[in-house]
Amino acid sequence: MNDLKQKILTAVENDLSEIEKALSDNLNPYLDLVSDVAGHIIFSGGKRLRPLLMVLSARICGYTGNYDVTFSTAIEYLHAATLLHDDLVDSAALRRGKPVAHSKWGNSIAVLVGDFLLSRALSISAGTGNLKVIRILSKLTEDMSQGEVLQFIRKGDVSLTEAEYLEVIRRKTALLFKAACWVSAVIADASDDEESALSDYGFNLGIAFQMADDLFDYTLETSDLGKEIGADLKEGKMTLPVIYALKQANSTDKDLMVKIIEDKNFSVADFKTLVGMLQKYGGIAYTEKKAAFYIKRAKDALSAFNSSETKETLLDIAEYAIARRI
Amino acid sequence: MNDLKQKILTAVENDLSEIEKALSDNLNPYLDLVSDVAGHIIFSGGKRLRPLLMVLSARICGYTGNYDVTFSTAIEYLHAATLLHDDLVDSAALRRGKPVAHSKWGNSIAVLVGDFLLSRALSISAGTGNLKVIRILSKLTEDMSQGEVLQFIRKGDVSLTEAEYLEVIRRKTALLFKAACWVSAVIADASDDEESALSDYGFNLGIAFQMADDLFDYTLETSDLGKEIGADLKEGKMTLPVIYALKQANSTDKDLMVKIIEDKNFSVADFKTLVGMLQKYGGIAYTEKKAAFYIKRAKDALSAFNSSETKETLLDIAEYAIARRI
Numbered sequence: 001m002n003d004l005k006q007k008i009l010t011a012v013e014n015d016l017s018e019i020e021k022a023l024s025d026n027l028n029p030y031l032d033l034v035s036d037v038a039g040h041i042i043f044s045g046g047k048r049l050r051p052l053l054m055v056l057s058a059r060i061c062g063y064t065g066n067y068d069v070t071f072s073t074a075i076e077y078l079h080a081a082t083l084l085h086d087d088l089v090d091s092a093a094l095r096r097g098k099p100v101a102h103s104k105w106g107n108s109i110a111v112l113v114g115d116f117l118l119s120r121a122l123s124i125s126a127g128t129g130n131l132k133v134i135r136i137l138s139k140l141t142e143d144m145s146q147g148e149v150l151q152f153i154r155k156g157d158v159s160l161t162e163a164e165y166l167e168v169i170r171r172k173t174a175l176l177f178k179a180a181c182w183v184s185a186v187i188a189d190a191s192d193d194e195e196s197a198l199s200d201y202g203f204n205l206g207i208a209f210q211m212a213d214d215l216f217d218y219t220l221e222t223s224d225l226g227k228e229i230g231a232d233l234k235e236g237k238m239t240l241p242v243i244y245a246l247k248q249a250n251s252t253d254k255d256l257m258v259k260i261i262e263d264k265n266f267s268v269a270d271f272k273t274l275v276g277m278l279q280k281y282g283g284i285a286y287t288e289k290k291a292a293f294y295i296k297r298a299k300d301a302l303s304a305f306n307s308s309e310t311k312e313t314l315l316d317i318a319e320y321a322i323a324r325r326i
Numbered sequence: 327m328n329d330l331k332q333k334i335l336t337a338v339e340n341d342l343s344e345i346e347k348a349l350s351d352n353l354n355p356y357l358d359l360v361s362d363v364a365g366h367i368i369f370s371g372g373k374r375l376r377p378l379l380m381v382l383s384a385r386i387c388g389y390t391g392n393y394d395v396t397f398s399t400a401i402e403y404l405h406a407a408t409l410l411h412d413d414l415v416d417s418a419a420l421r422r423g424k425p426v427a428h429s430k431w432g433n434s435i436a437v438l439v440g441d442f443l444l445s446r447a448l449s450i451s452a453g454t455g456n457l458k459v460i461r462i463l464s465k466l467t468e469d470m471s472q473g474e475v476l477q478f479i480r481k482g483d484v485s486l487t488e489a490e491y492l493e494v495i496r497r498k499t500a501l502l503f504k505a506a507c508w509v510s511a512v513i514a515d516a517s518d519d520e521e522s523a524l525s526d527y528g529f530n531l532g533i534a535f536q537m538a539d540d541l542f543d544y545t546l547e548t549s550d551l552g553k554e555i556g557a558d559l560k561e562g563k564m565t566l567p568v569i570y571a572l573k574q575a576n577s578t579d580k581d582l583m584v585k586i587i588e589d590k591n592f593s594v595a596d597f598k599t600l601v602g603m604l605q606k607y608g609g610i611a612y613t614e615k616k617a618a619f620y621i622k623r624a625k626d627a628l629s630a631f632n633s634s635e636t637k638e639t640l641l642d643i644a645e646y647a648i649a650r651r652i
Contacts, residue, residue, distance in 0.1 A: 031472055033479055088434070088437060107414075107433065115467075116472055118445075119444075119470075122467065126461045131457065131460075135453075141445035141449075142446055146360060149442070
């Protein structure tokens with residue numbers, strides 16, 4: 001698995017360093033504080049997966065211009081904007097092992113700098129001069145914001161169904177991955193088939209990526225996770241491992257699980273009990289299986305393209321999205 | 327003054343009812359809660375000044391299409407988004423005499439629905455299919471968000487200068503008014519001169535409008551104001567009447583004023599003392615004079631247009647912006 005990571009990193013080394021530079025060059029803040037706060041979230045060890053997908057998607061469609069890297073910052077800024085607001089909404093404490101922005105600068109600054117990053121992302125998309133790109137990204141921000149509301153209002157609801165969970169992760173993660181790949185095909189002036197193939201790749205990868213992320217809360221230790229153990233549960237986020245196990249459990253076990261979930265101050269022992277239930281009732285395995293299913297769909301979508309180094313990297317990224325340990 | 331209001335309202339009666347309908351038709355929320363929260367801020371007795379300026383600006387440029395009313399909702403949604411986030415940032419209690427959204431639904435929902443409204447506004451602007459319009463509005467949202475940060479970090483700073491105050495109100499109010507008038511000229515396919523004239527009109531009107539608003543905090547009673555007495559001061563907002571009076575005051579009076587300003591729990595008597603100082607040192611009169619100066623510039627900008635009913639209404643609105651009592 002580390003071999004796969006290394007293979008990907010070697011293949012995209014130049015791209016990642018160009019993306020890193022572009023993220024710094026294009027932020028364009030007028031106030032130092034905005035730069036500090038935005039930098040705190042943007043330069044905090046993110047994987048740059050979304051901008052990387054954009055650069056690779058443009059390349060696989062034969063794009064040879066020089067706007068792809070600049071443009072890829074739009075999606076990363078948009079992603080950072082949602083993280084700033086989400087951490088606030090979730091009352092999160094840590095992200096990637098560091099205190100969240102709102103605990104460092106206060107809620108107001110987190111709200112306002114999030115607004116700036118969202119606006120900056122849409123300005124960069126306007127800078128493409130491509131109406132289709134602009135429409136895809138503005139529609140995306142609308143869909144995502146309502147997804148966040150949906151997640152928020154269903155927090156702590158142990159009756160959340162798998163279909164409702166899918167709707168939440170579709171809006172909060174998969175649509176962003178989909179848009180990242182899709183708009184890059186548009187920028188590259190790709191065929192409809194190529195646009196459609198990359199949309200499908202991004203969407204399915206996004207679903208699987210989020211499922212893998214949701215699994216980590218129950219399979220990793222804090223030191224790897226970069227956030228508190230059981231953080232999702234403490235924030236009331238019902239994810240697939242839990243949803244599935246609750247559905248399968250006998251009534252005694254279900255009652256026990258619900259009791260732990262509804263007690264926001266559960267102990268480490270309680271949490272371990274819950275993780276044991278997720279294993280016992282197949283919540284972990286089911287989620288892994290589902291994630292693998294979506295990754296297969298993502299890979300299949302790429303059959304529209306001939307073999308190339310770029311295609312191989314996109315396939316490797318899909319594989320790694322579920323094989324990774326954070 | 328009430329005659330002027332009545333004259334304007336009669337002239338724009340149809341426009342206002344079309345705008346009201348469009349605001350309801352174009353919100354397009356997927357969740358009832360989003361609709362409720364957005365509706366709370368959008369349908370709370372706002373003057374609809376910004377969308378009205380858009381419709382009138384398009385008309386004075388000879389626009390005969392039917393997209394102006396729909397498009398005007400973009401600016402009102404954007405305005406509502408900033409109000410939702412501002413009220414949160416300012417810890418405001420009342421707006422237009424009603425409890426603010428975050429006190430009713432909580433901070434998280436106010437953040438997320440604000441994000442939705444901002445996204446919706448940019449989606450509607452993308453819907454024009456006009457790149458210039460899209461660029462003006464996306465740049466506007468960037469400039470405004472940084473203006474909000476500037477205002478926030480300078481809160482309670484009694485050394486704020488008139489120039490810094492102007493920079494804050496330029497970003498938080500005047501650029502929005504400017505963009506509203508400007509993009510409508512663009513939609514109407516107006517000449518460069520007409521675009522420029524309406525930009526100038528909007529910008530100067532916006533500055534004067536904000537100065538008048540800032541005066542109200544010191545000249546109106548709560549029943550008229552729709553918010554607490556001394557609310558700006560309690561939020562640490564240093565506005566022109568205060569900035570000017572502080573600059574003119576002798577050191578004893580200045581110390582007294584600073585003491586009141588820095589005590590967020592000032593009494594009604596303290597507040598009256600402060601208002602007395604603003605009068606004594608000409609802070610009220612100076613602000614009125616400045617606002618009148620910008621209104622003259624706004625009106626002068628319209629000299630680019632021939633006489634018409636629409637022009638007369640735009641001139642009346644400029645007059646009313648400083649003659650109004652809320």
